[in-house]
Amino acid sequence: MTMTASMTGSAPVSQANEPRGPRPKPFFTPKKIMIYSTLIFFSLYFLFPLYVMVATSFKTMPEIRFGSIFALPNQINFDSWVRAWSTACTGLTCNGLAPGFWNSVKITVPSTIVSIFIAAINGYALVNWRFKGSELFFAVLIFGSFIPYQVMLYPLVMITRELGIFGKLEAVILIHTIFGMPILTLLFRNYFASLPQELFKAARVDGAGFWRIFFEIMLPMSLPIFVVALILQITGIWNDFLFGAVFAGTHNQPMTVQLNNIVNSAQGTPEYNVNMAATVLTGLVPLIVYFVSGKLFVRGVAAGAVKG
Amino acid sequence: MADIAVRTGEGAQTVSRPNFLKKTFLKNLPAKIAALPMIATVLVVFIGCTIWTIYYSFTNSKLLPTGKFVGFEQYERLFTANRWNVSVSNLITYGIMSLVLTLALGFLLAVLMDQKIRFESAFRTIMLYPFALSFIVTGLVWQWIMNPTLGIQGAIRSLGWESFTFDWISNPRMVLFALLIAGLWQGVGFCMVLMLAGLRGVDEEIWKAARVDGIPTWRTYLFIVLPMMRGVLITAVVLIGSGIVRLYDLVVALTNGGPGISSEVPAKYVVNYMFSGGNIGQALAAATMMLITVLIIVLPWAYLEFGGKGKRA
Numbered sequence: 001m002t003m004t005a006s007m008t009g010s011a012p013v014s015q016a017n018e019p020r021g022p023r024p025k026p027f028f029t030p031k032k033i034m035i036y037s038t039l040i041f042f043s044l045y046f047l048f049p050l051y052v053m054v055a056t057s058f059k060t061m062p063e064i065r066f067g068s069i070f071a072l073p074n075q076i077n078f079d080s081w082v083r084a085w086s087t088a089c090t091g092l093t094c095n096g097l098a099p100g101f102w103n104s105v106k107i108t109v110p111s112t113i114v115s116i117f118i119a120a121i122n123g124y125a126l127v128n129w130r131f132k133g134s135e136l137f138f139a140v141l142i143f144g145s146f147i148p149y150q151v152m153l154y155p156l157v158m159i160t161r162e163l164g165i166f167g168k169l170e171a172v173i174l175i176h177t178i179f180g181m182p183i184l185t186l187l188f189r190n191y192f193a194s195l196p197q198e199l200f201k202a203a204r205v206d207g208a209g210f211w212r213i214f215f216e217i218m219l220p221m222s223l224p225i226f227v228v229a230l231i232l233q234i235t236g237i238w239n240d241f242l243f244g245a246v247f248a249g250t251h252n253q254p255m256t257v258q259l260n261n262i263v264n265s266a267q268g269t270p271e272y273n274v275n276m277a278a279t280v281l282t283g284l285v286p287l288i289v290y291f292v293s294g295k296l297f298v299r300g301v302a303a304g305a306v307k308g
Numbered sequence: 309m310a311d312i313a314v315r316t317g318e319g320a321q322t323v324s325r326p327n328f329l330k331k332t333f334l335k336n337l338p339a340k341i342a343a344l345p346m347i348a349t350v351l352v353v354f355i356g357c358t359i360w361t362i363y364y365s366f367t368n369s370k371l372l373p374t375g376k377f378v379g380f381e382q383y384e385r386l387f388t389a390n391r392w393n394v395s396v397s398n399l400i401t402y403g404i405m406s407l408v409l410t411l412a413l414g415f416l417l418a419v420l421m422d423q424k425i426r427f428e429s430a431f432r433t434i435m436l437y438p439f440a441l442s443f444i445v446t447g448l449v450w451q452w453i454m455n456p457t458l459g460i461q462g463a464i465r466s467l468g469w470e471s472f473t474f475d476w477i478s479n480p481r482m483v484l485f486a487l488l489i490a491g492l493w494q495g496v497g498f499c500m501v502l503m504l505a506g507l508r509g510v511d512e513e514i515w516k517a518a519r520v521d522g523i524p525t526w527r528t529y530l531f532i533v534l535p536m537m538r539g540v541l542i543t544a545v546v547l548i549g550s551g552i553v554r555l556y557d558l559v560v561a562l563t564n565g566g567p568g569i570s571s572e573v574p575a576k577y578v579v580n581y582m583f584s585g586g587n588i589g590q591a592l593a594a595a596t597m598m599l600i601t602v603l604i605i606v607l608p609w610a611y612l613e614f615g616g617k618g619k620r621a
Contacts, residue, residue, distance in 0.1 A: 148599060154364075302501055
């Protein structure tokens, strides 16, 4: 402590030889070097797969076979991307990832909208319209989010079969709505609870009912939390594998399932460049959401987690 | 039922049964209708389906869940099945390593990020982006990186270091470490974000007091700040722990349980028996064991967190 204290304490005066901008603290103290080198080491670990993925996808197969995995591609070559998108074999058919991409869109968009809408109503009802047992239902809902999916998987297959939607998009949407409900309801409940209750009471006094208050007062005020929920659901549903594989049926397989088929059930010699191009393509949507949303993504994962 | 409630409920002074019914069902009716999806999810899925699974795990259902009651037979088979025992021991080994390392690295990185460093948001972006990716993507990338002939091992051998070995993915004794590298890659950033939020939540006064007392920074972190982050730590353990029990996609993509059965996990055992093994009773017994594992992790936490308020969950 005495060491660190003196280092940071007496710093501004001693480092007169090299003025580096407005902050007069020395940059290269042993402590700083330790901190930054550790952070950079871990950053390399985190970045390496992204580099390998992209670099490999641009290489030709001879380049991969005779070169090093660390090497940069000789030239930017989009052939593998085109093949991954349109002609790679996913088990029986060879139409590439494109059908999977559109299936994922068809699954993600309605699932996101339905699950967020229902969860918003849940949160609103739980905060402003408590009824007997509502808190108990909420507690079981949160508790239920910890039950492994495998426990409820088979009965859900039977239920969706009874409803006549097993193997169709509706089934996947229903399943995503069910399993997104705990975390999203928690998110909206906490958000609505943080709003000033006077607003709600004033609207009540003026005679507005359940739905009118929801649509005209609560929804317009909850835009920030909607964005957080949107980020959470788009990435979560896009990345899902199990539900897509079980419930979607062979015609609606999402991108993750097709990607796994391309790589892991391929016949003949594996084409690593096509595999990696397919992997990048599948990761692209959540990555774009992540980089565009920035701090909101952090808020989303933390909001869901911190008070679980 | 509603008719009676309305007719007799209006003028009744004493709390009669119809009045009670009216209060229970009609008060806040729109709210209850709106909450029907939630109520249905709780009753049908979380409670109903779970009980169904537990019940049918005691039957000899094969292709369809119509079997007759056979007591603990499925569980006896389960505990003597080699593949299940390997799955469980894999999960325990992987789980302990993953939990400890995720927490330790997450905390270490959070402490480093807390040192008023430059480029904090760039570092955070780099550490958290794997968390946004699918386990399938993570598994496939690492499968390629750890490819024995063309991955890291091949690249370093071609540089002249012929004896260099990094064949964890195809080595039954090391494959869990391969899984660990990929799992940590995806999860550490998230843990770091949680821990950093916890660190930032600690009162500045504590730091001032520790500085005045001349306690070294690292000791302040380990023995004063860390114990104060109990809430965040417990949340992290519960989230990481229940994630580990669910471990499925990553294994499917990275190793598909191989080589042999050396990286099998319970969740995969359940899915395989359920959909391709044609032995539903066995799958449900295994699923019930997964449920019990999660309960062991979650119930103590739920008790600590909500127990005081007299709630069940």
